[in-house]
Amino acid sequence: MPLPHFFTTTYMNAFRYVAMAVIAALCVACAPSPAPSPSQTQPSTSLDSPLTSPVPTPRPLPTQDPTLGSIKGSLFGGAGAARFAARDVVLFLGNIVQGPDGKEGIVSLDRITAPRADVNADGTFTFVNVPPGRYGLTAEVDTLSLLLNKPADGTEFIITVEAGKQTDLGELVYPDLPPLK
Numbered sequence: 001m002p003l004p005h006f007f008t009t010t011y012m013n014a015f016r017y018v019a020m021a022v023i024a025a026l027c028v029a030c031a032p033s034p035a036p037s038p039s040q041t042q043p044s045t046s047l048d049s050p051l052t053s054p055v056p057t058p059r060p061l062p063t064q065d066p067t068l069g070s071i072k073g074s075l076f077g078g079a080g081a082a083r084f085a086a087r088d089v090v091l092f093l094g095n096i097v098q099g100p101d102g103k104e105g106i107v108s109l110d111r112i113t114a115p116r117a118d119v120n121a122d123g124t125f126t127f128v129n130v131p132p133g134r135y136g137l138t139a140e141v142d143t144l145s146l147l148l149n150k151p152a153d154g155t156e157f158i159i160t161v162e163a164g165k166q167t168d169l170g171e172l173v174y175p176d177l178p179p180l181k
Contacts (some may be wrong), residue, residue, distance in 0.1 A: 002041030066126050069161035071127040073169030075119050075139070077177030079099055084176060086139070087120045092116055093127060093135035094147075096158055105156055107136035123171075137169075141178055148174070 053078045064070055071093070075086040093116075094109035115135075117125040136147045136158055151172050161167060 045098075062128055066164050068129045068172055069132055069163055070130060070166045070170060071117075071124060071159060071161065072166060074123040074171050075125060075177075076171065076173045077173040077175070077179065079173070083173065084179070085121060086119050086141075086174075087121045087123065088138040088175050089114060089119040091119060091125055091127070092138045092140070093130060093159070094138050094159075096134040104134070105160065107138065109136075109138055109145075130161045132161050134165045135161065139177075144178065148172070 029076050051113055075089060075091070077084055077086050092108035092109055092111060092114045094114060096104050097106040097108045098104055115127045115130045117127045119125045134159070137159060139146045139148055148157055149155060151174055159167060159169070
């Protein structure tokens with residue numbers, strides 16, 4: 001049964017209004033923005049160039065709480081001439097969990113609450129304000145999460161953090177660490 005003429009006309013008019021509103025919104029969204037006035041622009045320096053990007057500024061470390069501990073070290077991949085600083089890797093400390101047999105060896109990691117450290121361009125990292133306890137060290141490399149063992153012998157790497165003390169892990173070199181971008 002065909003629809004009455006006024007019914008189709010009403011819906012067609014409504015469709016036209018909606019289509020015009022969508023087109024108007026797209027035109028506004030795609031319109032070029034006006035050039036900023038000289039008072040809105042930053043002064044140019046000799047280092048500014050359209051071909052260079054700004055160097056990221058490292059995040060400042062928070063003040064160390066004396067009731068908590070800290071961990072420092074450096075992380076490298078490769079070996080010999082192929083050695084590289086593992087920059088831009090994110091490290092987490094996972095809680096050591098005892099298995100049903102009472103042995104430690106399982107690491108529980110919650111990326112939201114776990115202590116975190118970013119590896120700097122020179123390979124160094126620092127965890128600050130870490131609650132006292134025993135932790136496993138994990139590395140986020142691209143889409144991989146790696147539980148790191150002791151680099152020298154591949155055994156479990158359990159880090160003990162004490163209040164008011166800094167644990168120095170020294171240089172951690174993993175020849176099999178995947179190459180980074």
